[in-house]
Amino acid sequence: MKLYYAPGACSLADHIALHEAGLSFDRVKVDLKAKRGEDGSDYSKINPKGYVPALKFDDGQVLTENIAILAWVARNGVGTAPAGELGPFRVLEMLAFISTEIHKSFKPFFDPSSDQTAKDKAGQAINKRLQFLADGLQGDYLFGPELSVADCYLFVMLLWSGKMGLAIPAPLEAFRERMTKRPAVLLALQHEGLA
Numbered sequence: 001m002k003l004y005y006a007p008g009a010c011s012l013a014d015h016i017a018l019h020e021a022g023l024s025f026d027r028v029k030v031d032l033k034a035k036r037g038e039d040g041s042d043y044s045k046i047n048p049k050g051y052v053p054a055l056k057f058d059d060g061q062v063l064t065e066n067i068a069i070l071a072w073v074a075r076n077g078v079g080t081a082p083a084g085e086l087g088p089f090r091v092l093e094m095l096a097f098i099s100t101e102i103h104k105s106f107k108p109f110f111d112p113s114s115d116q117t118a119k120d121k122a123g124q125a126i127n128k129r130l131q132f133l134a135d136g137l138q139g140d141y142l143f144g145p146e147l148s149v150a151d152c153y154l155f156v157m158l159l160w161s162g163k164m165g166l167a168i169p170a171p172l173e174a175f176r177e178r179m180t181k182r183p184a185v186l187l188a189l190q191h192e193g194l195a
């Protein structure tokens with residue numbers, strides 16, 4: 001299978017999770033402006049939505065959207081969901097929160113037409129939501145001592161927060177440090193030229 005990614009983009013979460021799962025995969029860097037893969041592929045044909053990530057399976061099927069790809073990786077080997085019937089849905093709940101409430105709030109930081117007021121407002125919303133996660137940390141990771149795919153996504157949001165100069169609650173600073181020491185995280189950062 002092939003992961004289509006852009007360095008440091010949200011696709012880094014999927015990249016880390018695939019390494020954490022010990023799955024074998026190829027990487028294709030995408031030029032998001034030109035919509036071209038580094039292998040010469042026309043990315044608009046791989047993912048007509050035009051954004052990363054996309055995971056192309058060997059049979060030609062393509063899965064897009066961080067939530068779906070991370071849920072697929074969770075099913076194929078990363079960490080443990082919380083116990084009980086609701087466990088897998090708790091992971092989905094967390095992925096949805098990170099995607100829709102945190103990831104999307106970064107929009108003004110990536111939109112050249114956004115003014116400082118929009119950025120300040122977004123920064124406050126992000127900080128509030130990060131604080132909610134910091135208050136709920138259950139040990140080293142979001143769901144306890146074991147990493148889950150949601151931790152991979154949260155890690156990328158913290159990298160972005162640092163890059164944008166946003167305040168990160170202390171427990172999540174420590175979480176980011178812990179994540180950075182994981183071999184799978186280091187590997188993904190190296191592969192994306194970010195280490």
Ligand SMILES: N[C@@H](CCC(=O)N[C@@H](CS)C(=O)NCC(=O)O)C(=O)O
Pocket residue numbers: 006009010011032050051052053064065066067099
């Ligand atoms: N809903 C998508 C959003 C993915 C997304 O925001 N991708 C960004 C990088 S983090 C992107 O490729 N942006 C370039 C573009 O939209 O042209 C998901 O969660 O997978």
